[in-house]
Amino acid sequence: MLTTERKALIQQVLRRDGRLIAKSFAHELGVSEDTIRRDLRELATEGLLQRVHGGALPASGATADFPSRQTTASSAKNALGLAAARMIQPGQIAFLDGGTTNVQLARQLPPGLKATIITHSPSIAVELAQHPLVDVELIGGRIFKHSIVTMGSISAEAISRIRADLFFMGVTGLHPETGATTGDGEEAAIKRLIACQSAETVVLATREKLGAASPYRIVPLAEITTLVVETGDYADAKQMFQHETISVVNA
Structure with a gap:
């Protein structure tokens, strides 16, 4: 699976479930947990999610000035x-x-x-x-x-x-x-x-x-x-x- 596809799926899971556990998600996709953590870091930098211990939560859209x-x-x-x-x-x-x-x-x-x-x-x-x-x-x-x-x-x-x-x-x-x-x-x-x-x-x-x-x-x-x-x-x-x-x- 391409990086862009993984990132899109991550956001889909967050919208659906309201949370994502990195270890379980990595196992489900058959990739390393480090790979998923890197994806989460990059998405967090873009303001698309909020990283928490062990995974991620949806980022708030109410952060404008x-x-x-x-x-x-x-x-x-x-x-x-x-x-x-x-x-x-x-x-x-x-x-x-x-x-x-x-x-x-x-x-x-x-x-x-x-x-x-x-x-x-x-x-x-x-x-x-x-x-x-x-x-x-x-x-x-x-x-x-x-x-x-x-x-x-x-x-x-x-x-x-x-x-x-x-x-x-x-x-x-x-x-x-x-x-x-x-x-x-x-x-x-x-x-x-x-x-x-x-x-x-x-x-x-x-x-x-x-x-x-x-x-x-x-x-x-x-x-x-x-x-x-x-x-x-x-x-x-x-x-x-x-x-x-x-x-x-x-x-």
């Missing part, structure tokens, strides 16, 4: 944002992570809602500036331009002093094996810290994030309380995470 993501899956993000906005109760403190889906959440908070929103996203703070009853607390720090959120020691120190009822966490991948992942190590650490400071963690996931993985782990699935997905993805998400304690909500 903030301006690019603003124009994708707008109807899906609108539905997810609306469903999530209903979760915030009067008097609660909610932390909104950065991301285009959470921007939709901010836009759809009911005008009569009196609550406190904490965020390290200037974009979300601007969206909420005109809300009549929501108090907005903006975490300072160094701007991470890819996601347009603040990070660094100043951000971490401020976050460590808060206690939130809900954390709406942005991810680029959500997989049963790797949990919630993202593309930057420092951003993953900040998200993990916010989750630790929050009573519940909610993830709003568009289709390309489900069953996919990015390089840096944020938290395992056991630390996510609720997953909000589109109507068309509800059955697949329930099946994918059936052995987890996470609650799946249909948007």
Whole structure:
């Protein structure tokens, strides 16, 4: 089998099964495990999969920068944002992570809602500036331009002093094996810290994030309380995470 044929088959298996074990796949094709590992390295370099110990997982397609993501899956993000906005109760403190889906959440908070929103996203703070009853607390720090959120020691120190009822966490991948992942190590650490400071963690996931993985782990699935997905993805998400304690909500 030619290299291009093996690589095409690898991607086919990942789409079908959601994972690939290098040793078993090499045995199935009658080639060495080193050959398959080389194929996986090359495909990972091209951003076509995410290598993990012993094999590979599908790579997340949600890794573009903030301006690019603003124009994708707008109807899906609108539905997810609306469903999530209903979760915030009067008097609660909610932390909104950065991301285009959470921007939709901010836009759809009911005008009569009196609550406190904490965020390290200037974009979300601007969206909420005109809300009549929501108090907005903006975490300072160094701007991470890819996601347009603040990070660094100043951000971490401020976050460590808060206690939130809900954390709406942005991810680029959500997989049963790797949990919630993202593309930057420092951003993953900040998200993990916010989750630790929050009573519940909610993830709003568009289709390309489900069953996919990015390089840096944020938290395992056991630390996510609720997953909000589109109507068309509800059955697949329930099946994918059936052995987890996470609650799946249909948007």
